[in-house]
Amino acid sequence: MSANTGVLKRRKQRIVVVLSILLVIFGILIYEGLTNSIEYFETASQAVANRQTLGTSDFRIEGNVIGNTIRRKNDQTLFSISSGKTVVPVVSNGSPPQLFQPGIPVVLVGHFASGKGPGGTALLFLSSQIMIKHTNQYIAAHPNRVKIVKS
Amino acid sequence: MNSYVIAGYLIAIVSIVGYSLSLILRRNSLRKQLQKLKNDSEQNTDDK
Amino acid sequence: MTSLLETENADNFSDKDKILLENILKKTGPSRIKYALGAGSIITAVLTVWLGLFVTPNDEHLGDTVRLLYVHPPVAWAALYLAFGTTTLASLLWLWPKTRSFFWDKVAGASAEIGVLYLALTLITGSIWGRTTWGVWWTWDARLTLTAVLLVLYVAYLAIRQLDGTSKAKATRNAITALFAAIDVPIVHFSVLWWNTLHQTASVLTPGLHLTVPLSMGLTMGLGFLCTTLIWGWMMKARYDIELLKAVTGEMESQRAILQRRSEL
Structure with missing residues (x-):
């Protein structure tokens, strides 16, 4: 019987260890989730409106x-992004991802430039990373291909 | 074909098949164990 | 299982136990439903892979990475709504006195284990898709972070199931834990609507249930959903059988030990 209780005790210890590791991971996930802000990005128009408070700190646009x-x-890579009527010129370091193309929605990591142009502060976003934001719309590229297989 | 797509399909198929096989093996070994217990008990009854 | 304990005074297993044993061996043996679910799973899987990889068109923007559409949403759906939904429902049925039965506890555990497998696959296939579409393997957006949290919660649930106690206390503890874990499921579902996320919004379970994919893609995706559902059904039966067999063999062996000790005295 003592051997049996020993086994049970060791099993319990193992479960407690597993649960503590899970608790640590849980804490890290929640911390990362909250510090990275639950709102993943600001749209370009929101960002321009909040430009004063954002200053030159990093955020996602x-x-x-x-x-x-x-x-x-x-x-x-130089380009501009728009949301609504707002247009933000962007300078990005490094090569953009494969799907980068005109018209596609993107999320950029970076900050507003502090440089002052002749007409006050020039609006410019300095990006260190480009991510493609795919929408939930899918469009068949070669509808003919389906017909060929069907016939 | 895109290698990322192939990797996604393969990982899904391999893990689902792997888990299913582990279920089959576990069930079979438990059934064997139970069958043995049943046979043993029958043996004992016969002895008496 | 009470009949097994009733035999404590007998030298051996009673006839009643033998019938029970035979029943359980028969129940966990080959059956029509198992073959039907198994065959259905294989057929739908082969069809989904064939249509998904070779027949359906490329997406105009995504190219052929769109083919992950027939894997990622079906496993995600099966994990969140089918598997964890079943665990939640079964846990409630245990907690409600009128329907209380150990059957529900076993069902809840079996479904959660399959859900964890599917959810891990959701994160892996999602990560692969993210790498090809967004350009990153992982990012801390609300949908992704909360899905990772969900995995941790259900792994913790499976670990808590292993803790011992009397069978009734265990089942109640399991059920309450399951209800806690379930809180995150609707949060994950609505995260893409409540907050700005990099992850796109739903394509099928949209607020108005408008499909946002072309028909050929939608049908293949539907087949994928059917496939992960059938596989879940097959796995549920197998996993439940194992729980049943474990419970019986465990009880029989402890009973044998008692008998043996008694004969040694």
Whole structure:
């Protein structure tokens, strides 16, 4: 019987260890979730409206890439994003992801530039990372392909 | 075909098949154990 | 299982126990429903993979990474709503005195284990899809973070199920834990509507239930849903059988030990 209680005790210890590890992971997840802000991004128009409070601190900005604004300059990619009527010019370091293209919604990590232009503060977003925000809309690229297989 | 897609399909298929096989094996070994217990008890009754 | 304990005074298992044993061996043996679920799972899986990889069109933006649409949402759906939904319902049925039966506790545990497997697959396939679409494996958006939290909660539930106690106390403890874990399910579901997230909103379970995918993709996705559901059904039966067999063999062996000790005295 004593051997049996020993086994039970060891099993309980093992479960307690597993639960404590899970509790630590739980804490890390909640901490990361809250500090990364539960609102993942600000739309470009929200960001421009909050520009005073945002200052030059890092945040995520969302908007659609405007068609003919994409330009490459050395290692940098220059383009503008829009949301509603607001347009924000962007300078991004590094190469953008594969799906980056005119019209696609993106989320950019970075901050507003502090540089002052002749006409007051120039609006410019310095981005360190580009993420593509896919919507829930899917569009078949080659509808013919289905017909071929069916026939 | 995109290698990411292939990886996604493979991981899903392998883990589902793996878990299913583990279920089959566990069930079979438990059934064998129970069958043995049943046979043993019958043996004992026969002895008496 | 009470009949097994009634035999404590006998030298051996009673006839009643033998009938019970035979019943359990028969119940956990081959059956029509198991073959039907197994065959259905394999057929729908083969069809989903074939349609998903070779027949359905590419997406205009995503190219062929859109084919993860036939894996990721079906496993996510089966984990969150089917598996964890069943665990929640079964836990409530245990807690409600009128329907209290150990059957529900076993069902809750079996479904949660399958749910954890499916949810892990949801996170893995989602991560792969994120890498190809967004450009990152992981990011701390509300949907992703809360889904990871959900996995931790249900793994903790499975660990708590292993703690011992009397069978009744155990089942009640399990059920209450399950209800706590379930709180996160609707939060994960609505996270994409409540907050700004990188993760897109739903394509099927949209607020107005409008499908946002072309028909050929939608049908293949539907087949994927059917497939993960059938697989869940097959796994439920197998996992439940194991719980049943474990309970009986455990009780029989302890009973044998008692008999043996008595004969040694």
